Amino acid sequence: MNAKSPAPQISLARPVAIANWLFVVATMVVIIVMVGGITRLTESGLSITQWNPVTGVLPPLSEQAWQAEYNLYRQTPEFIYEAGPAGMTLSDFKFIFFWEWFHRLIGRLIGIAFALPLAWFWIRGSIPKGYKLRLLALLALGGLQGTFGWLMVRSGLSGTMTDVSHFWLSIHLLTALFTLGGLVWTALDLRALARNAAARPSRLTGVAILAAMVLFLQLLLGAWVAGLNAGHASSDWPLMQGRFIPEYDTTKGLFWAVTHDPFLLHFLHRWWAWVAVAALVWLARCVRKTDRRASKAVHSAFGTQIILGIATVMTGVELWLAVAHQLVGALLVIATAWAMHSAGRRDGTAL
Known part of the structure; x- marks a missing residue:
């Protein structure tokens, strides 16, 4: 039996x-x-x-x-x-x-x-x-x-x-x-x-880690800009008060200026954004063939974020534009996490 x-x-x-x-x-x-x-x-x-x-x-x-x-x-x-x-x-x-x-x-x-x-x-x-x-x-x-x-x-x-x-x-x-x-x-x-x-x-790939580090620094600068009200340091773009590099206080040392001076932080935040764009474009291109939706999400998020950032500056930090800038920042984190995940998928397919 x-x-x-x-x-x-x-x-x-x-x-x-x-x-x-x-x-x-x-x-x-x-x-x-x-x-x-x-x-x-x-x-x-x-x-x-x-x-x-x-x-x-x-x-x-x-x-x-x-x-x-x-x-x-x-x-x-x-x-x-x-x-x-x-x-x-x-x-x-x-x-x-x-x-x-x-x-x-x-x-x-x-x-x-x-x-x-x-x-x-x-x-x-x-x-x-x-x-x-x-x-x-x-x-x-x-x-x-x-x-x-x-x-x-x-x-x-x-x-x-x-x-x-x-x-x-x-x-x-x-x-x-x-x-x-x-x-x-x-x-x-x-x-x-x-x-x-x-x-x-999914695993972390080299390009994903690089994109995450660059974006992290941009978000950190943005948080410091918000905390120090540094968005009000200038209302013109691309120059700041008629200059490319604004005057900033170095009497307490460069490290203090980088972490406390509103003019320098505003300058760093607005121009490091383009380094973040380059890193995110690279990440998006890496997943374009396997996950086109994630690639489009990254491009759409950082494009909208750049426009909102410039508009926020030029309107003297209009409340709802600044809020939209922070909101899209969160959406950019989601899009980046999605693309990073797709880049590390072991089966090479999109979800």
Whole structure:
């Protein structure tokens, strides 16, 4: 009598469902990056002086509560040296409070939107082999993002600084963008796995690493420009105040100038952009034959970003143009992660 063959095991892994969930979270990250830009541009970031993870979900619900929050804000250097002398009213305070509160609310929603489905997929055994640690790392990055956000706010609540530290602002923003890239990369790996059970994760290629490094530096410069309000250093283009290279302060050394002088940082950000364009064109050309959509996405994103950057400068940092510039920056990160992933696909095919 022939022995019965073992019944085939049915995999509980759901790579498509997890990939779709990660794309939803990535969309939320893009939204919070955009709202973060509004928060920065409206000088709203220091309006909430405390971090209350639970009770802070609700805004003030009475005039007495509003007055209490306003009184706390009135003790900050930003109010003492800038907002107060400018004649800020309680109504003005409510406007800036809203954007910081909304920014924090979206951050909380992202945490819930990531942690709860992750637990659900984990309990049901739906996470494919080899992806649990990666998903936990993305969760940890989200937690770090919240911590960095509070450290950024705290940096502007004492001393004589009327803004948050541009270093902490860059850490806060770049962590969000790095997490965004990780979400997209992981989702693309899972989609490849859904198409082919033997698919291996995409690898980093030399051109992808180079493009990522060049783009990282451009994003870092952009964050410093935002943190130091250096976008206002010039409203003409391609020259700055009638000169190609503007005057900048070197009395404290070149390193200080590169990291603190708004004129030099504005200059570096606007011209390093073309180095980033060259690196991204190279990356896009590398994947043009295997993934034409990724190549087009990179070209479209950096083209739009350049136009928005110039328009932002020439309009004296018009609010919605500057916000669009930051939004498209996040979309450029997505497009770059997509192209980098395609460049490292082991099967050489597009998703």
